[in-house]
Amino acid sequence: MIEEIIKYCSNPYLNKEFALAYKKKLFYSVKQLDGNVKVVLPFIFKNKNFTKLENYKEGIEGATQRVIELIKEEIIKKKRFLPLAGYFGKRYQALYEPLTVVNCDLNIGYDLWRADKYNYIEKDRIYLILRMIYPIKDPKEISKLIDNLSYELADFIDKIDINILINEAKNIINQKYLRENLKNFGLVCFIGNNSRPARKYTEVRRHYRIAGPKEVNIPFESPKEFEIEIQPRFGKPIKGLGIRKKEIFVITGRNAQGKTTLLQAISSGRDDHLIGDGREYIITSKSLSQASTGSMEMKGQDISLFFKKLPPGLKGTPKEVYGTASGSMYMAYMIQRALKNKMDIILIDEDNSAVNLLVSGVLSKWFEGVESLADIIMNKREVLGESTFIIVTSSLDLLTALADRAIYLENHKVYYLNLHKFRCELINYYDYLKEVIERIKNEKYNNINRE
Numbered sequence: 001m002i003e004e005i006i007k008y009c010s011n012p013y014l015n016k017e018f019a020l021a022y023k024k025k026l027f028y029s030v031k032q033l034d035g036n037v038k039v040v041l042p043f044i045f046k047n048k049n050f051t052k053l054e055n056y057k058e059g060i061e062g063a064t065q066r067v068i069e070l071i072k073e074e075i076i077k078k079k080r081f082l083p084l085a086g087y088f089g090k091r092y093q094a095l096y097e098p099l100t101v102v103n104c105d106l107n108i109g110y111d112l113w114r115a116d117k118y119n120y121i122e123k124d125r126i127y128l129i130l131r132m133i134y135p136i137k138d139p140k141e142i143s144k145l146i147d148n149l150s151y152e153l154a155d156f157i158d159k160i161d162i163n164i165l166i167n168e169a170k171n172i173i174n175q176k177y178l179r180e181n182l183k184n185f186g187l188v189c190f191i192g193n194n195s196r197p198a199r200k201y202t203e204v205r206r207h208y209r210i211a212g213p214k215e216v217n218i219p220f221e222s223p224k225e226f227e228i229e230i231q232p233r234f235g236k237p238i239k240g241l242g243i244r245k246k247e248i249f250v251i252t253g254r255n256a257q258g259k260t261t262l263l264q265a266i267s268s269g270r271d272d273h274l275i276g277d278g279r280e281y282i283i284t285s286k287s288l289s290q291a292s293t294g295s296m297e298m299k300g301q302d303i304s305l306f307f308k309k310l311p312p313g314l315k316g317t318p319k320e321v322y323g324t325a326s327g328s329m330y331m332a333y334m335i336q337r338a339l340k341n342k343m344d345i346i347l348i349d350e351d352n353s354a355v356n357l358l359v360s361g362v363l364s365k366w367f368e369g370v371e372s373l374a375d376i377i378m379n380k381r382e383v384l385g386e387s388t389f390i391i392v393t394s395s396l397d398l399l400t401a402l403a404d405r406a407i408y409l410e411n412h413k414v415y416y417l418n419l420h421k422f423r424c425e426l427i428n429y430y431d432y433l434k435e436v437i438e439r440i441k442n443e444k445y446n447n448i449n450r451e
Helices: 002-008 016-021 048-078 082-088 090-096 139-158 162-180 259-268 327-340 362-367 373-379 397-401 419-450
Strands: 028-031 037-046 120-122 125-134 187-192 227-230 238-244 248-253 282-284 288-291 297-301 315-317 320-324 345-349 388-392 405-410 413-416
Touching: 002 016, 002 028, 002 037, 002 139, 016 037, 037 139, 048 082, 048 090, 048 120, 048 125, 048 139, 048 162, 082 090, 082 125, 082 139, 090 125, 125 139, 162 282, 187 259, 187 388, 238 388, 248 259, 248 397, 259 282, 259 345, 259 388, 288 327, 297 327, 327 345, 373 397, 397 419, 405 419
Parallel strands: 248 388, 248 405, 288 345, 345 388
Antiparallel strands: 028 037, 037 125, 120 125, 187 238, 187 282, 227 238, 297 320, 315 320, 405 413
């Protein structure tokens, strides 16, 4: 059927040669479960002003994605180009779902319409793959509707304001430039003021890396104590929070204040984002690893940085472990692997961590032989190499006290945490605990003697 559709199409925008060369592989027609017919074909549209983007080739994918998003806006707001939305059938949401993420290195949102090797601008042309849904089955009728759609799209694309696309290309170039120069700034991450890290999930965009802007959120503002300024390639200097190379940086605060959301935003800073996403100036080194608890079958992995002995059930030695790892062993392996690979950033969130690996207790010392991350920071920090640790916690006071710098979130706003004051308060708290435990110990001892 796809050959017949191509044959009967008379519009000049369908790339027939490409379509026929890859029919049934990239380009096809198929009947859907709801009875509609899905048709996927390649097109070439022109806009003579696209040549002005030649000076901004490094950010050309941003301009391409903006064209796609402008088409989606017409679909959603003005109910135009409806075959590209499957007439808003629930199963076709991915066809028109907005996407403000460019150059994400994960294979997520693969079914979303986005800039890629098949959707791109070159010289005065834009190459687009259109996924169209039609409620009829006759190839001739479908071809007529495709012709009508392509003429309408061609007219729309020809009238797009090139300045919008130039600004988008500059925006992507800025993000790439800042990411490439983070080390020159002495940073591994930069969070620009007015960034909006809170995300909106949908049935299609379920991962924070491709989620969209949330309607209501509180813009990020760096505490003045930590605020720095960096200069992008285009535009004015940007102020924000810079996280330094080789530091222990803690994000703390009460529950449900946005700590994990901020950590996810930092992780998302590896991607490029369109204007309006909110994460355009959250810039993070791509050399990043996130350590969390989990389980895996160990086949000679090294966890000796943290474990001095192995519990029953595991074979080998801490340097070469065999067997099913516990949550803390898995996390130890993830951190140790990241250090071995000399990752710029290691992210840790208390909520999905093995706490006994982060801070030691008396019992964990007795029974597990675990040297916690806190122990390592206190006694042999040099083994952590050049990596920066960004740690989210609400209750691990010792780890917070060992940080180089820290912030806390309250009502979703970011504040400077005075670590000197915090350490003094923590000493007082430990002194109080010492008195309480001494009293309990004496009471128990006296009770035993009386008995």
